Amino acid sequence: MLVNFGGIVPLSTVDWLGRAAMVVFLRGCPLRCPHCHNQMLQTGERFVALHTIASRIVSEVKGFPAARWARVRFDAYPQQINLDDASQRASSKPFVNALVLSGGEPLLQPQACTGLFRLARSLHLATGLETSGCFPGRLETLLAKGLVDKVFLDLKTALLEPDYEKATGSAGMAAMVAESLEICFKMGVELDVRSTIFPNMPSSSQLVKIAGTLCHLLALYPENRLESMILQQGLPREGGARFEPVSIEALEENAKACEIACGTELKVRIRAAPKITWKN
Numbered sequence: 001m002l003v004n005f006g007g008i009v010p011l012s013t014v015d016w017l018g019r020a021a022m023v024v025f026l027r028g029c030p031l032r033c034p035h036c037h038n039q040m041l042q043t044g045e046r047f048v049a050l051h052t053i054a055s056r057i058v059s060e061v062k063g064f065p066a067a068r069w070a071r072v073r074f075d076a077y078p079q080q081i082n083l084d085d086a087s088q089r090a091s092s093k094p095f096v097n098a099l100v101l102s103g104g105e106p107l108l109q110p111q112a113c114t115g116l117f118r119l120a121r122s123l124h125l126a127t128g129l130e131t132s133g134c135f136p137g138r139l140e141t142l143l144a145k146g147l148v149d150k151v152f153l154d155l156k157t158a159l160l161e162p163d164y165e166k167a168t169g170s171a172g173m174a175a176m177v178a179e180s181l182e183i184c185f186k187m188g189v190e191l192d193v194r195s196t197i198f199p200n201m202p203s204s205s206q207l208v209k210i211a212g213t214l215c216h217l218l219a220l221y222p223e224n225r226l227e228s229m230i231l232q233q234g235l236p237r238e239g240g241a242r243f244e245p246v247s248i249e250a251l252e253e254n255a256k257a258c259e260i261a262c263g264t265e266l267k268v269r270i271r272a273a274p275k276i277t278w279k280n
Contacts, residue, residue, distance in 0.1 A: 003112040004028055005048040006041045006104055010060045011096055014271075016128050016150065021098040022060060024053070024116060029105040030134050032169030033156060035198055037237045041104040050115050057116075061096055061123055100128040100152075107135040110142065117147035128152060133180030134173055143187045150190040150227075153181060157195075157202035158209035167201055181213070185221040192227050197246045197254065198234035204254050207231070211258035211266055218265050226266075231255055233272035248272045 006025030015021050029042045036042065099120035106113050106129060117127045130152045131139065142148055155177065156167035164174035184191045195202060195210060202210075214229060231251050236242050248270065255268040 001050040001111060001115060002047040003050050003053060003109060005046050005053060006038075008053075008056065008060065012100070015100050015102070015130070015152075016098050016126075019098040019126060020096045021100045021128065022057065022096045022125075023100045023102050024057070026101060026103045026106045026109050026112060028108045029103055029132070030108070030170055031105070031132055031173070033167065034169065035196070035234055035237065035240070037235075038102075038104060039237065050112060053116070054119050057099070057119060058123065061125070063095060096125065098126040098128055098149075099123075100130060102130040105132050105134060107131055107138045107142070110135075110138045113142060114145065114147065117142075121147065126150070130154070131180070132156075132168075132173075133177035134170075136176055136179035136183055139180050140183045140187070143183065143189055148189060150192070151184050152192050152194055153177075153184060155181070155193055155195050155210055158206040159213060160209070163202075163206065178213075182217060182221075185217045185224040185226065188221075188223050188225050190225045190227060192230055194230045194232055196232040196234045197251060199243055199246055204257055207254050208257055208261045211262045211268070214266055215262040218262075228267040228269050229258060231258075231268065231270045233270070235273060245273070 004027040006027040008025070009023040012021050012023050015023050025038070025041055027041050027044055027046060032042065099116065101113055101116060113129070120127045126149045127147060128150045129142070129148050132154050133139070157163045159174045159178045159181075161172070161174050164177070165171045181193070193210070193214060195207060211229065214226065218224060218226065231254055233245050233248070233251060235245055251270040251272060255270050258268045259266055
């Protein structure tokens with residue numbers, strides 16, 4: 001199987017709070033969000049054999065020498081393994097304890113997601129999926145296989161058109177994302193809902209509407225495993241237009257408004273770049 005491959009971050013402590021995760025990026029996305037930080041992964045092709053990516057994952061997780069990866073192309077790497085043998089490559093305990101698939105939109109490549117998550121299971125890694133929610137059917141199929149421990153679902157704004165089209169550059173997505181959100185509640189997968197806040201979108205009222213949607217689903221599916229609603233500080237992307245990010249104080253005010261709208265059942269957290277004060 002060939003995978004349209006974006007790259008790997010060998011160790012991340014920010015993609016999954018409380019876990020040391022390897023993040024695998026898959027190329028391609030149906031959305032064209034104006035502030036996307038992974039814009040280079042929206043399009044393009046870089047096809048790599050799945051077993052080659054598996055070899056690299058095992059090497060990184062098990063702490064094998066990584067320098068050799070800088071010397072060769074992925075598709076030329078000579079020491080490849082199949083998925084069935086991956087967990088037998090070494091007996092040492094992995095330093096990372098989770099594998100997260102991101103993008104782009106990983107569910108554009110559902111077979112690759114299945115193969116990589118099965119590899120993660122063989123390595124005793126927790127599995128996380130970062131998704132925009134554009135493919136509810138594929139999401140439901142993947143969850144039904146029991147291969148995903150946690151979903152990180154990005155909600156760009158309130159699930160209403162034409163606002164969602166403005167936020168994503170793609171028409172007709174609000175209903176698809178709403179369906180994906182309900183699938184996560186219904187199937188009881190551990191879930192974080194993320195909204196990235198930029199100066200122009202989403203507004204405070206749109207965030208409160210998102211909170212209202214979550215409140216409704218919390219009541220409808222009492223066995224849900226929603227962990228939190230996360231408000232992320234949107235930052236300028238490299239090479240993009242500069243702007244002043246929304247302040248931490250404004251994020252805190254929005255978080256409080258969302259909690260008030262939903263009562264004590266909804267936990268809202270903020271994520272922002274740390275303030276740094278330089279001293280001579």
